[in-house]
Amino acid sequence: MSTAPAPSPTRRQAQKSERRADLIEATIDCLAKHGYEATTVAVVAEAVGMSRGIVNFHFDTKQKLLLATLRHLSDEYRAHWRAALTAAGPSPAARLWALAAADFDKRVCTPRKLAAWCAFWGEAKSRPTYREMCGANDEEYQGTVIELCTALAPPGRDPVRLARGIVCMLEGLWLHLLMAPRDVSREEAREVALSQLRTLLPQHFGPDGPVAAEIGEAAP
Structure with a gap:
């Protein structure tokens, strides 16, 4: 009786990565729907359609699952705004404009992700690991904005x-989108x-964005 060949090590690793990614996405959904305290391993397992044992194989505690989820959100957000800066080119005005616009891109600014961020922010004060991870991201972001404003301020x-x-204005808009989504769209x-x-x-900025001289074009 023939049996199917066992998956290769590369394929097994890919399957493991896919499972972990599915669990992280399900955790984001659960945080948005249930909040921090009610998001347990059992709740996530039910949401993703896996047994608790399989979830525990990848993340043996709730804290490890939540930490991986926060790291995913942090890495995604950092990579997103860094890419926006790179695409904007060298002009400080174009870079600041791109940075502000990137905060409201649907890849990072969705109701479920905003709710997950808010859940983690609420816990960061009492959890040093969360505070350290969020703080490192915030420090780099704020340092970048300060650098751009130093180049642009009169x-x-x-x-x-x-x-x-x-x-603070950008953070406030994120919070408003979370708390009053009917009042303002993304x-x-x-x-x-x-x-x-x-x-x-x-x-530095006109109706259509950075003025021509700021982005290296001939002024009208």
């Missing part, structure tokens, strides 16, 4: 305060953020 304007205001939130850049730095 004489006499404090670039650090300007940068902090922009970051697209509208993006336009609000870009409108604020125009207001804060009118010499």
Whole structure:
């Protein structure tokens, strides 16, 4: 009686990675639906249609599963805004514009991901590991905004305060999208953020974004 060949080590590793990814996505869904405390290994297992034993094979505790989920969200968000900066080119104005717009891209800004982020933020104060992971991401992001504002702020304007205001504005819009989704759409939130850049730095941003001179084009 013939039997199917055993999966190769490469295929087994791919299957393991796929299972872990499925569990992380299910955890994001559970955090959004049930909140932090009610998201247990059993709840995630039921949501993804796996036995608890299989879940425990990949993540033997709730904390390990949640930490992997937070790391996934952090890595995804960091890679997203870094890619937006790279695509924007060298102009500080174009880079700041791209950074603000990237926060409202549907790849990172969805109701379920915003809810998961909020669940982790609520726990970060009492969990050093969460605080460290979120803090490292925030520090790099804020440092980038400060660097861009230093290049763009007019004489006499404090670039650090300007940068902090922009970051707080973006975070506030994320929170508003989570708490009052009927009041503002993701697209509208993006336009609000870009409108604020125009207001804060009118010499660098016009109705269509960075002015021509800022992006290396001939001025009209």
